[in-house]
Structure formats: C-alpha cells, structure tokens
Amino acid sequence: MKIILTREVTGLGVPGDIVEVADGYGRNYLVPRGSAINWSKGAEKQITQIRRAQNSREIRGLDHAKEIKAQLEGLSVTLKARAGEGGRLFGSVTQADVADAVKAAGGPTVDKKRVHLPGHIKTTGAHTVTIELHPDVVANVAVTVAGNK
Numbered sequence: 001m002k003i004i005l006t007r008e009v010t011g012l013g014v015p016g017d018i019v020e021v022a023d024g025y026g027r028n029y030l031v032p033r034g035s036a037i038n039w040s041k042g043a044e045k046q047i048t049q050i051r052r053a054q055n056s057r058e059i060r061g062l063d064h065a066k067e068i069k070a071q072l073e074g075l076s077v078t079l080k081a082r083a084g085e086g087g088r089l090f091g092s093v094t095q096a097d098v099a100d101a102v103k104a105a106g107g108p109t110v111d112k113k114r115v116h117l118p119g120h121i122k123t124t125g126a127h128t129v130t131i132e133l134h135p136d137v138v139a140n141v142a143v144t145v146a147g148n149k
Contacts, residue, residue, distance in 0.1 A: 001022065073140065077102055087125065089123060093117070115130075
C-alpha cells in the first residue's frame with residue numbers, strides 16, 4: 001500500500017514522504033490516526049503544502065539554532081493557569097501551553113513537539129523547560145507559572 005506521511009513516523013519517514021507499507025499497517029493504524037493519507041495523483045499537491053509548512057517551522061542549520069537559543073534563553077516567560085490554595089494547579093501545564101507562552105512573550109514560534117517538560121508541572125513557581133532546536137542545540141527556558149484564582 002502506498003501512502004503519504006502527514007506526521008513524522010519513527011522508522012518510516014518525515015511528513016511529505018511517499019512510502020510503501022503493509023496494507024493492514026496503513027489501513028488500520030497510520031490512516032485512522034492521521035499519520036498518513038492514501039496516495040493518489042491529487043495528493044501530490046498536498047505533499048507540497050506539507051513540505052512548505054514543515055520548512056516554515058524548520059530551523060535552518062546550526063547557526064540559526066544558536067541564534068534562536070540566545071533569543072529563547074533571554075526571554076522571561078510567564079504562564080497563567082488556574083490554581084487553588086497552596087499553589088496547586090487544576091490540571092497541569094502542557095507542551096502546547098509552553099509553546100504558546102513563548103510566542104506570547106515575544107519569542108519565536110516553537111513546535112510543541114520539541115518542548116520537553118521536567119515531568120508534570122502541577123505547581124506555581126519557576127520551572128526550567130528544555131526546547132530541542134537542533135540535534136546539537138538545546139535551549140533551557142525559565143518558565144514562571146502564575147496562578148489566578
């Protein structure tokens with residue numbers, strides 16, 4: 001079965017790749033989960049859109065990653081979340097919350113898949129979050145979680 005990947009799949013490829021997989025794997029796992037679409041001639045246009053979106057988020061080399069790291073580490077990121085007595089949050093802070101807070105603080109757009117949390121953030125206060133920009137460059141960002149009642 002020929003499919004077009006819409007997400008990165010370990011062992012298969014990156015978004016936009018056309019790959020050949022077993023019928024059951026494609027039909028029962030990849031396509032229903034949104035990781036792939038069936039290949040057709042009309043889907044070729046979608047490949048270019050996927051690659052264009054991927055290139056806009058992609059960091060262009062080691063020097064560019066170091067520039068973004070300097071930007072990120074210079075930011076003061078504050079995230080507001082609902083909290084109760086004693087600073088415990090109702091729920092927890094997610095990777096998407098951190099990516100949105102970085103953008104709101106004036107930083108560059110960060111892919112939420114590259115944000116790594118130090119476990120579950122369930123309390124207010126200062127936390128250090130790592131963002132993998134490049135295989136050789138990792139930025140440590142200080143995130144302050146402020147509770148509003």
